[in-house]
Amino acid sequence: MQKATSVGTGMAKFQELDAKWQQAWRDVKLFEAEPDKRPKFYLTVAYPYVSGPMHVGHGRTYTVPDVIARYKRMRGFNVLFPMAYHFTGTPIVGAAKRVARREPEFVKVLTERYGVAESELSEFENPHHFAAHFARESDLSYRKGMEWLGYSIDWRREFTTVDPHYQKFITWQYRKLYDAGLIVKGKHPVKWCPRCGNPVTDHDLLEGEGVGIVEFTLLKYRAGEYILPAATLRPETVFGVTNLWLNPDVKYVSAQVGSERWIVSEQAVEKLRQQGYSVEEVSPIRIDFSWEVEVPLTHKHVSILPAKFVDPESATGVVGSVPSHAPYDHVALLELQMHPEALKPYGISPQAVAELKPISLIEAEGFGESPAIDVVNRMGIKNQTDPKLEEATAEVYRNEFAKGRMREWVSKYGGMPVSRAKLAVRDDMLADNEAATIYEFSAKPVVCRCNTPVTVKIVEDQWFLNYADEGWKEKARGCLARMDLVPPETRGQFAHTINWLHEWPCTRNIGMGTPAPWDPKWMIESLSDSTIYMAYYTIVHILKTIDPAKLTDEVFDYVFHGKGDAALISSTTDIPQETLEQMRREFEYWYPLDYRMSANELIPNHLTFHIFHHALIFPDRCPRGIVSFGIAVLEGEKMSSSKGNIIAINEAVRKYGADTVRLYLMSTVEPWQDLDWRTNEVEAMQRNLERFYSLAESIIVPPAAKRPSFAQPERWMLSRLQEHIRVATEALDAFETRKAAQHVFFQLMHDLRWYTKRARQPKARTHMLKRVLEVWLRLLAPFTPHICENLWERMGGSGFISAAPWPKVEEGLVDKGAELIESYLRRVLEDVGKILRVTKVKKPKRVCLYVAQDWKWQTYRIAMKRVGEGKVDLGALLREIGETLGLRLHKSDLSKFLQQTVKELRGMPSEELEILETIETDELQILLEAADFIREQLNVKEVRVFKADDAARYDPQDRARLAVPMRPAIFIE
């Protein structure tokens, strides 16, 4: 059976077109960008981290800049769109390790899903090989995917972040930062696997993904020579301590910590060591519950009481009791007070326990004296093993932290919001050596892939980028203020991030990357080496021709800052002077970057770093704008590439063709919205494109007619075309790919269908369709370049459509009157259709249309004028019309009609009113001309049109009286 589409087996055909045109572009180096006289447009998108295949999310991320690049090129810009690969970082190293361990699940994904041969596995133990494979080698790789999608990338500038040239560039940059005093040394807690001897990232975890590290303050309670360090998240509550809790079932030890003698749970010892405490000489100790301890800061003396809820695994196993504000403490105390016999084994006086009263030190709106007691009572919690206590604690903490204030009696901190007092108390106590710090996971367990429990380790010697530096922040703010942000809502996020960002650890001791120039045992961390590489793109293709050993700081200083003398640098480095000058010219031509594109989840780090580093290194060449993308999901579900449940974009391209995938990705949502890949919609898109292709062919094939005269349908079509050009242009200028694609594909298709139905003269039609197609192809070219190139060639367009000029709106062809007439006809057809449906008449014999009589039209026009002017005095208007028309007989008809008319006109938007006013419409003429068309559309034998007051009209039901201007009365037989 013959297929309606002449694409034949459409899919195969599209793939052929893809390959053909990609080769053609390559052959003429169409996308290799060199500085010239044209205005430039330079855009980049975050280079991919090549830890796996390119999936549909990446497809969207990279198609947006390509569409924009193609659009700008057609607008006459010299466009630079480069691409590179990010190798730096731990996940690739982690993946290689997983291969080395032959983790079955991962190996399975690699071999069965990602097409890696078993025999090659050993090579994938090398992280560099792993990355290179997914960067360029694999059929699922980024390079292939991007080529198959027809991206207009200048591939000469491709590089990886571990290339020696790039490392020279990073070294240059980091020496600058170091010299500026923005690299500072410090320590910070990391997740650490004792067995691997390495920090671990979430990717390396078997269990505990997403678990955070929280900072506890250790309050130093003193008991003679001993110190009992009680861990708390709320140091400000020290003023409400009534006693200390220890768990009688726990093994406690006494340990020499620095110059102090600490008592902690046995489990805490290793933790303290990991966290940089020098712990020596540990011996078991029996807790004597008769001790009194001195509370730090307040110097009160309190007793030690037994409590089961105290967890030896959590922090130090020593806990201070603040019953007024900690539900656990309140319940534990209550239990002891109700069961004094439990105190006997410990030799504690029940009398003393009974006298313990909660001390309230925080007031919070919506709570009474003691929030902890309120909440415990409300939840009906009776004992300290009740799991609801967690929730109660969270509720009290949340409310007190957010809304609480320290009570006035609390010396020094009285009246302070809890959120501030917490830090103030902590800092004061730390300064006086009355407290220390310990880190703990926010949830347990956390287990490394090697099946070892992960601990918190304090890494000493860590190097930080000092984003806390106020001067730097100020520069970044200045840069931000000058930038165009898409979508604009992201501005607040950026501003907030600049304020909030502080020291960022910029070195790591594992993974691939560039050694820190001032301390080469460390590697520059992967986000930190990706902040200004957009500048590197401008010269990389030239740099590649130079021996990296020659790339001294002087070279980069010259190229990027114009510092020094080219001839001199040439003589010391042996780089030809012309080469140096050429690089300088390239940089000066392309920089600043016009738009940076990346995922909006990178605003809190990468994108803001990008601003910081530019503000410092290229203060006069800050990027002009940032576009932030949404994420992508699959059939409404999240993707996971480590589990292999992704749609590899390369496979999708092979299956549906590049243009189908591109248009789908661009037309469903705007770039900053979340994309949902739905297979059935992609398939529908493919059919749509095939339909478009065969429609285009059917337009191209018949020989062109000489320019015939245009009638209403032609005028309408041309006017609509202008509208689509206008909207698409505006949309693409604002990165609204969806809006643009909707107009240039779907809406234009709709209009063209209407036109083909409406067109009466075959010659005019052939001519018009060709004329529309010529524009249409150019409008679609950024989205579906392969198909458009092919059709462009077929219809004899000159050169590549990729290099053709973008269509311009021809104001002279905008014809609001023509548009009004068509929407009028549509309305008439709709009304008739509605009547047919309601009356369930299937095959009408005859349709009669009655156009409003002159007096109604005259009234209408006068009313229109008055309404357009603003206020309407119905009475005055009535008199005015009565006088003008000299009508007496239908006074009541007139007033009724006028009322309706005014109401209707008032509801009309002023724009439409204006058009109506200015355009001479002869309704009768319009309908007479369109009668044939209406007859065809309704599939009736006869359509008759009358004036409503035509005495000779055929009107058995006297419908004509219902006629109103722009709404003819209808009679159906």
Added chain:
RNA sequence: GCGGGGGUAGCCAAGUCAGGUCAAAGGCGCCAGAUUUAGGGUCUGGUCCCGAAGGGGUUCGCAGGUUCGAAUCCUGUCCCCCGCACCA
């Protein structure tokens, strides 16, 4: 908690800044008709409810308010999503 985004018909999603053309674009799905009639493709029409004449009713998370008029403005309220770092 802090910061950001969002709730529109079966699903996705425009429309909200600049109130009226909005029963609300477009896509998907579904239904019907047409097609030298394959349950495929293509084309046409329909797709909140009622209606044998183009009409009426009820809708845009929920509750109020402003207005001749509210999906759009204001107030309150409920719910959902994302980020909060050392890492891509």
